[in-house]
Amino acid sequence: MTEYTVDDLAVVMGTYNEEAAVGTVLSDIADVTDDRAEVVCVDSSDDRTPEIAREHGATVIEQPPQGYGHAVREAVLTPERPVIVTTDCDDTYPMERLPQFVELINEGYDVVSGDRLYHGADAMPEFNRFGNAAFAAVASVLAGERVHDTTTGMRAYRRDLLHDIEWTENTGLSAELLLRPLIRGYRVREEPIPYRERAGETKLDPLGGGAAIAKSIVKICLEERFG
Template identity: 75%
Template sequence: MNDYTFDDVAVVMGTYNEEEAIGGVLADIERVTDGRAEVVCVDGSSDRTPEIARGMGARVVEQEPRGYGVAVREAVLTPDRPVVVTTDCDDTYPMERLPDFLDAINEGNDVVSGDRITPGAETMPALNRLGNRAFAALASLLLGRRLHDVTTGMRAYRRDLLHRIEWTENTGLSAELLMRPVARGYRVTELPIGYDERAGETKLDPLRGGAAIAKSILRVGVAERLGRQLDRSSETVDRA
């Protein structure tokens, strides 16, 4: 088994008008990883976010704004390093936990997913907290495995997994990035994490965004279950 270090890690994020927060996030990554992790920002901002990111040593991939999932999909597929960590650029996620995520990858996990809900997520708006619990319950029902937080933005992945799966969702990409590996038998674990109040204004309408995420969870869950059934049918035909 590989024993990865921060020299093997890329921390990636989609960024959109986060000039208030991006400097703090990048400074935390620099501090925690001793400057050894690569940082990739896929950016569609109209403010100073890309200039700040470049000035702090991040690799910036500019992209026309086409939604959360389009930016994050580009971000996770860009690095060459074998471990890819996603985070958000709004300073809500605890970068000091990066060593724990890397340890869990080194223990053999393919995906390590930050669970904000189990510890309480008191700083999250009540409607968002309720919605995230509902999303996790729906995904758990569809996949037949208890999941606690399917929309978290902080995860670690083995890079080869990210390139083996076709990612189809936009607003619901966070859920898809967890659900498909779970459905396909990859080794996935959830790691409870803290969650801070965001810096800057949110870009997501909770009702419209929530409906889009729920639809994505249904699409992905049904597609994965149907795929398993087709695989079993094919195996039965082959044996016959």
């Protein structure tokens, strides 16, 4: 089996008006990987986010604002490198864990999903923690597999998997990127990670976004198990 290193890694993200944090995130990625990882940002900003990202060496693909899923789907399907890690650009996720995620892919996992809730996610608003716990409970019942964090933004994937599955969701894409591989029998590991308070303002409407995610979870699980 091929042993991957950070030279085989692409870190991808959708960005929307994240000038407060994107430079820090990209600097962290460069520091942890000795500037050897490819970085792709799919951007819909009207602030300095794309300019800052390019200054840090990222490839920036600009698209009109169409929502989380459209940006992240483009981001995960763009790189040619065999290991792809998604992250958010709000400085909540631990980029120092990137080498560990690559090593877990080397151990044979197809998806390594950062579990924010394992350590309590104290930096997450209480309403969001409750919602994420509810999403996980519903997904666990419908998928027939125990899951802990369906909407984490930090995951590592084998590139082939990302191109083998048709992705359909927008707001619920993060849940879809976990649940379709899990139900199809790919090797999935949820790895506990710390979660930090975000820099900048959140763009997600907790009620409307939460309802859209819940609908996606039900749709995906029913399609995969009974469709």
